[in-house]
Amino acid sequence: MSTALQFDPIRLPPECEVLRREVRAFLAEEIAAGTFDPAAIETDDLFNREFSRRVGKKGWIGITWPKKYGGQERSFLERYVITEEFRIANAPVRLHFTADRQSGPVLIKYANEALKADILPRITRGECCFGIGMSEPNSGSDLFAASTKATKTDGGYRINGTKVWTSNAHNADYLIAIFRTAPATKENRRHGLTSFLVDMKSPGITVSPIYNLTGLHDFNEVVFGDMFIPDTHVLGEIDGAWKQATSELAFERSGPERFLETFIVMIELVRVLGAKPDVRAAEALGRLVAQVHTLRRMSVSVNGMLQAGKEPIVEASVVKDLGTVWEQRLPHRAREIAAFVDSGDVTNRALFEEHLAFATMIAPKLTLQGGTTEVLRGIIARGLGLR
Amino acid sequence: MGGRHLAESIVTDTATRILSDLADPQSVNRARDTAWEPALWRALSGAGLPLAWVPEELGGVGGESADGFELARVSGEFASPAPLTETLLAGWLLAQAKIASPTGVMTVAPCRWNDVIGMRRDGRLMGRARGVPFAAASEHIAVVVTGAEGCRIACVATSACRIAIGKSLAGDKVGEVTFDDVKPIAIADAPTGFDAAKLMTMGAAMRALETAGALQALLRMSTQYAGERVAFGKPIAKFQAVQHNLARLAGEAAAAMAAASSAADALSTIAADPRKFDEGIFLEVAAARIRSAEAATEGAAIAHQVFGAIGFTKEHVLHRFTMRMLSWRDDFGNESQWALELGNQIARRGADGLWPFLSSR
Numbered sequence: 001m002s003t004a005l006q007f008d009p010i011r012l013p014p015e016c017e018v019l020r021r022e023v024r025a026f027l028a029e030e031i032a033a034g035t036f037d038p039a040a041i042e043t044d045d046l047f048n049r050e051f052s053r054r055v056g057k058k059g060w061i062g063i064t065w066p067k068k069y070g071g072q073e074r075s076f077l078e079r080y081v082i083t084e085e086f087r088i089a090n091a092p093v094r095l096h097f098t099a100d101r102q103s104g105p106v107l108i109k110y111a112n113e114a115l116k117a118d119i120l121p122r123i124t125r126g127e128c129c130f131g132i133g134m135s136e137p138n139s140g141s142d143l144f145a146a147s148t149k150a151t152k153t154d155g156g157y158r159i160n161g162t163k164v165w166t167s168n169a170h171n172a173d174y175l176i177a178i179f180r181t182a183p184a185t186k187e188n189r190r191h192g193l194t195s196f197l198v199d200m201k202s203p204g205i206t207v208s209p210i211y212n213l214t215g216l217h218d219f220n221e222v223v224f225g226d227m228f229i230p231d232t233h234v235l236g237e238i239d240g241a242w243k244q245a246t247s248e249l250a251f252e253r254s255g256p257e258r259f260l261e262t263f264i265v266m267i268e269l270v271r272v273l274g275a276k277p278d279v280r281a282a283e284a285l286g287r288l289v290a291q292v293h294t295l296r297r298m299s300v301s302v303n304g305m306l307q308a309g310k311e312p313i314v315e316a317s318v319v320k321d322l323g324t325v326w327e328q329r330l331p332h333r334a335r336e337i338a339a340f341v342d343s344g345d346v347t348n349r350a351l352f353e354e355h356l357a358f359a360t361m362i363a364p365k366l367t368l369q370g371g372t373t374e375v376l377r378g379i380i381a382r383g384l385g386l387r
Numbered sequence: 388m389g390g391r392h393l394a395e396s397i398v399t400d401t402a403t404r405i406l407s408d409l410a411d412p413q414s415v416n417r418a419r420d421t422a423w424e425p426a427l428w429r430a431l432s433g434a435g436l437p438l439a440w441v442p443e444e445l446g447g448v449g450g451e452s453a454d455g456f457e458l459a460r461v462s463g464e465f466a467s468p469a470p471l472t473e474t475l476l477a478g479w480l481l482a483q484a485k486i487a488s489p490t491g492v493m494t495v496a497p498c499r500w501n502d503v504i505g506m507r508r509d510g511r512l513m514g515r516a517r518g519v520p521f522a523a524a525s526e527h528i529a530v531v532v533t534g535a536e537g538c539r540i541a542c543v544a545t546s547a548c549r550i551a552i553g554k555s556l557a558g559d560k561v562g563e564v565t566f567d568d569v570k571p572i573a574i575a576d577a578p579t580g581f582d583a584a585k586l587m588t589m590g591a592a593m594r595a596l597e598t599a600g601a602l603q604a605l606l607r608m609s610t611q612y613a614g615e616r617v618a619f620g621k622p623i624a625k626f627q628a629v630q631h632n633l634a635r636l637a638g639e640a641a642a643a644m645a646a647a648s649s650a651a652d653a654l655s656t657i658a659a660d661p662r663k664f665d666e667g668i669f670l671e672v673a674a675a676r677i678r679s680a681e682a683a684t685e686g687a688a689i690a691h692q693v694f695g696a697i698g699f700t701k702e703h704v705l706h707r708f709t710m711r712m713l714s715w716r717d718d719f720g721n722e723s724q725w726a727l728e729l730g731n732q733i734a735r736r737g738a739d740g741l742w743p744f745l746s747s748r
């Protein structure tokens with residue numbers, strides 16, 4: 001592979017700006033109606049059935065998917081705009097976000113026609129929540145160490161084992177999970193894992209909460225005790241999940257949600273500093289703005305490549321690496337920048353401090369979830385031809 | 388700018404060919420004198436590249452705005468020691484006042500934020516410009532003249548100015564140019580609203596592109612070297628610590644390229660017409676300048692780490708890239724000054740204006 005990474009200066013076309021205005025108007029109405037508060041600290045109720053249904057009605061879930069599955073066949077750049085506007089507003093998208101971002105595209109690629117016709121339209125209507133069952137107690141970065149077993153039986157498989165850190169599992173209708181259908185081979189240690197669609201209503205699944213360090217319940221332990229999955233729910237090649245995992249990553253990694261989760265810290269920082277910041281604060285703020293503008297331009301560029309049918313896996317990894325490292329430092333820098341501001345002059349200091357505290361607490365997860373910094377750099381190094 | 392379109396790939400190919408033939412960094416680094424300089428400049432001029440931003444009726448080629456930015460990127464890839472971007476900028480500046488470009492090497496002034504060149508009643512120029520790249524090598528200087536009733540643009544013979552020569556980090560000659568009663572060869576009113584900040588904007592964008600080009604070259608060189616250099620019985624590229632350093636270098640190169648090409652695209656869309664430089668252009672160029680300078684700082688350190696001691700020698704070509712990139716940070720406003728301006732602009736706009744502004748690009 002070549003060392004020249006591609007980041008063309010793609011602009012959002014006019015239809016995106018039209019859509020952005022529609023999205024903003026919709027969110028403003030929802031805020032006015034009290035559905036959510038954009039300045040509130042995150043709580044457990046980012047899962048909101050009614051809200052997701054209304055988003056679905058707008059046609060904004062699965063917007064790039066084929067019309068016959070409920071999609072709109074619109075562009076990845078339009079999806080980009082929706083993602084960033086919902087993210088900036090802190091809208092409660094948890095029910096549909098994972099399905100929209102990655103599960104739906106996986107189903108489109110690997111599920112049989114009957115599953116597609118059944119599930120995809122429900123996702124686009126905002127009725128269907130997905131989770132991802134990859135990690136296990138002894139398999140994190142090393143995905144291919146997964147040992148939860150899928151044993152062949154009549155008409156399907158029996159699943160036994162444990163997944164962890166499974167976000168949304170307590171609300172999910174389905175998981176897309178990888179299970180071991182065969183041992184790894186000497187030649188290929190990635191061999192032997194198969195991707196499955198798991199119906200969370202199946203008997204034999206126990207979901208237990210794991211509280212993260214903020215005290216919120218987002219991820220879970222999921223134990224499978226002889227759960228049955230029919231053959232029809234195999235996604236893609238048996239024993240060949242490793243061939244499928246990679247294309248998903250470009251979708252998962254390049255989005256603006258990877259560096260805009262705590263953007264409210266930037267907004268409230270600007271408010272704390274006021275119209276005439278001192279030289280030190282203004283200079284530091286200018287750098288943060290330059291950095292986030294650059295990240296945004298890179299993310300738009302990757303989405304433009306997705307739209308053009310490319311698989312910019314290395315570029316997506318670069319965006320996630322730079323973006324998550326940037327966002328992880330954001331609360332610390334904001335804290336330093338605001339250090340000399342006399343809080344007597346401003347009214348949002350308390351709100352700023354609250355968001356700073358929350359952003360500081362969640363910072364560690366940013367460079368872990370969806371592939372750690374080290375894993376991403378390994379992928380980039382491979383792209384450079386070093387491995 | 389309009390006029391004749393030099394297809395991007397033709398400009399890229401021509402510049403790449405000339406620079407690899409006549410200014411290969413390794414050969415330039417080995418050369419004991421500057422005998423290679425005239426041939427290089429002849430070839431670049433012969434291809435019409437230095438005057439790509441000058442309309443035909445003013446003596447240039449009338450290329451597209453994008454051509455000039457592309458030239459800056461390619462020039463950076465070679466850590467080119469030729470005054471190509473400076474002459475491009477000078478031609479662009481003179482064209483704003485419909486002054487024909489002379490042939491030969493040109494540069495521009497002022498290049499620092501606080502330097503002001505003024506005009507006396509008798510039309511003679513007074514003032515000082517620090518850090519002017521290629522001042523001594525130039526035949527003419529294109530000058531933004533600041534006056535009470537607006538700005539003018541002048542073409543000045545370098546020989547009419549006093550020049551104190553200094554050296555940049557990269558060993559390139561920079562001049563402190565004193566305009567002491569200098570009579571310009573040509574002077575004309577700048578378009579309404581034009582000021583030195585417009586020149587800074589174009590200059591900063593060009594340096595961002597050069598930096599992005601240099602980082603691409605550094606990434607290529609460092610990756611290649613890591614595959615060749617053996618330590619502990621294997622190529623150092625096989626060590627994860629080295630791989631991760633190179634991955635970070637790739638990230639910095641990518642960020643610089645993304646920010647710089649975004650700024651170039653924004654400027655090209657308005658044909659680099661200074662009357663259309665708005666706050667959006669300011670954001671794009673400031674971000675390109677700031678992020679590329681940060682990438683230069685990080686990237687230079689990583690590349691030197693990968694190369695070990697050999698990269699710390701005069702003989703090795705590495706410093707041609709790293710030191711030039713680091714010295715470019717200071718031209719046309721350093722990244723701290725741009726960040727200060729950008730930060731103040733964001734603060735004036737207010738908290739609730741931040742996202743609408745960012746998302747408008």
Ligand SMILES: Cc1cc2nc3c(=O)[nH]c(=O)nc-3n(C[C@H](O)[C@H](O)[C@H](O)COP(=O)(O)OP(=O)(O)OC[C@H]3O[C@@H](n4cnc5c(N)ncnc54)[C@H](O)[C@@H]3O)c2cc1C
Binds near residue numbers: 131166167368370373
């Ligand atoms: C908030 C959150 C939500 C999550 N949601 C989900 C989910 O919904 N579904 C799901 O399946 N998983 C989920 N995860 C799990 C996530 O994918 C894993 O945390 C991640 O893959 C890392 O695995 P690990 O935690 O076991 O760390 P480990 O793999 O044990 O890694 C520990 C450290 O060692 C480093 N390391 C490991 N291997 C190497 C190597 N070869 N070279 C260099 N360094 C290495 C890692 O980078 C890391 O720094 C979530 C995680 C978090 C934090």
